[in-house]
Amino acid sequence: MQDKFGRTITYLRLSVTDLCNLRCKYCMPAEGICKKAHEDILSEDEMVMAVEAAATLGIKKIRITGGEPLVKKNILSICERVGKISGVDEVCVTTNGVLLKEYAQGLIDAGVSHLNISLDTLDAEKFKEITRVGNLEKVLAGIDEAIKVGFRKIKLNAVLMRGFNDDEIRALAELTVDKPIDMRFIELMPMVDTQIDKSAYMPVREVLEALPELEKLDVDGIAKLYKLPGAKGKIGLISPVSDNFCAGCNRIRLTADGKFKPCLHAPEEFPIKGLDFDGMLEQTKKAVLAKPEKHGDLTGENISKASRSMNAIGG
Ligand code: SAM
Numbered sequence: 410m411q412d413k414f415g416r417t418i419t420y421l422r423l424s425v426t427d428l429c430n431l432r433c434k435y436c437m438p439a440e441g442i443c444k445k446a447h448e449d450i451l452s453e454d455e456m457v458m459a460v461e462a463a464a465t466l467g468i469k470k471i472r473i474t475g476g477e478p479l480v481k482k483n484i485l486s487i488c489e490r491v492g493k494i495s496g497v498d499e500v501c502v503t504t505n506g507v508l509l510k511e512y513a514q515g516l517i518d519a520g521v522s523h524l525n526i527s528l529d530t531l532d533a534e535k536f537k538e539i540t541r542v543g544n545l546e547k548v549l550a551g552i553d554e555a556i557k558v559g560f561r562k563i564k565l566n567a568v569l570m571r572g573f574n575d576d577e578i579r580a581l582a583e584l585t586v587d588k589p590i591d592m593r594f595i596e597l598m599p600m601v602d603t604q605i606d607k608s609a610y611m612p613v614r615e616v617l618e619a620l621p622e623l624e625k626l627d628v629d630g631i632a633k634l635y636k637l638p639g640a641k642g643k644i645g646l647i648s649p650v651s652d653n654f655c656a657g658c659n660r661i662r663l664t665a666d667g668k669f670k671p672c673l674h675a676p677e678e679f680p681i682k683g684l685d686f687d688g689m690l691e692q693t694k695k696a697v698l699a700k701p702e703k704h705g706d707l708t709g710e711n712i713s714k715a716s717r718s719m720n721a722i723g724g
């Protein structure tokens with residue numbers, strides 16, 4: 410289905426939970442979030458029905474995210490059912506990797522072909538600092554396991570932060586030399602619960618200054634792609650703050666509590682909890698038609714107009 414600005418919407422980001430086993434400072438408050446009542450969260454059947462409705466409108470790619478999707482008990486069943494929906498040709502998962510060693514093979518068996526894993530630092534102390542509770546070793550073991558079981562594509566995502574990981578750009582990028590993985594650097598977005606000072610924001614073009622030998626490749630969706638000479642994987646730069654890419658946006662989002670969101674940074678939401686298939690279809694169409702031409706400015710004192718933190722949207 411096309412939105413009002415002629416963009417064809419083919420990609421749904423489905424948040425299956427807003428709960429998480431980490432507490433990343435850019436994403437959520439230290440105390441975590443209040444657990445929602447069971448009846449306020451979409452059931453597995455409702456999630457599947459919502460994807461079916463979206464698929465009839467031309468959604469082909471589903472990214473399962475959260476919160477942390479791997480803390481959801483029925484995650485493998487959700488992945489498997491979503492992947493079998495007519496029209497869906499790609500199921501991807503975004504994870505913090507903490508439980509990945511245990512889940513990697515199960516995800517493959519459930520039909521997940523693409524995996525994004527968040528990795529902001531290779532230093533165990535810094536990892537603990539940014540996630541407040543995390544254990545880097547577990548994530549690295551999860552990444553190795555994911556490579557072993559053979560996903561079609563694995564991407565690592567780092568949020569770039571001045572004074573935190575700007576000194577690790579090369580080390581993170583060099584993971585792509587020997588491993589069949591891509592590394593993507595993403596600009597820090599000022600969300601309602603971001604607990605990192607805005608001065609840590611840095612534009613991803615600084616990666617090009619840190620790695621002058623990068624070879625330019627094409628553009629893949631919202632990422633500008635590069636490669637270290639001779640590397641197996643690619644480097645992607647994602648610039649939601651410094652270089653608005655909304656003209657190429659092909660996505661909508663569904664939150665775990667059942668709200669279609671036309672745009673990550675807009676306050677509009679279209680609830681579907683408790684609706685039947687036709688009701689969900691109508692709300693999906695409304696969400697697509699409500700997509701703004703582009704999100705507001707995120708520089709200076711401006712912050713995202715979304716009233717939720719990233720874990721509650723499905724980043
Ligand atoms: N828990 C999973 C994870 O961390 O990969 C999936 C959900 S998390 C909200 C999805 C992505 O959003 C992560 O890669 C995370 O780094 C990113 N993210 C969260 N808050 C952000 C912010 N303020 N700016 C930029 N990226 C952010």
Ligand code: SF4
Pocket residue numbers: 429430431432433436437475476477505527719720
């Ligand atoms: Fe959890 Fe992902 Fe948010 Fe970190 S970024 S707190 S891992 S949802």
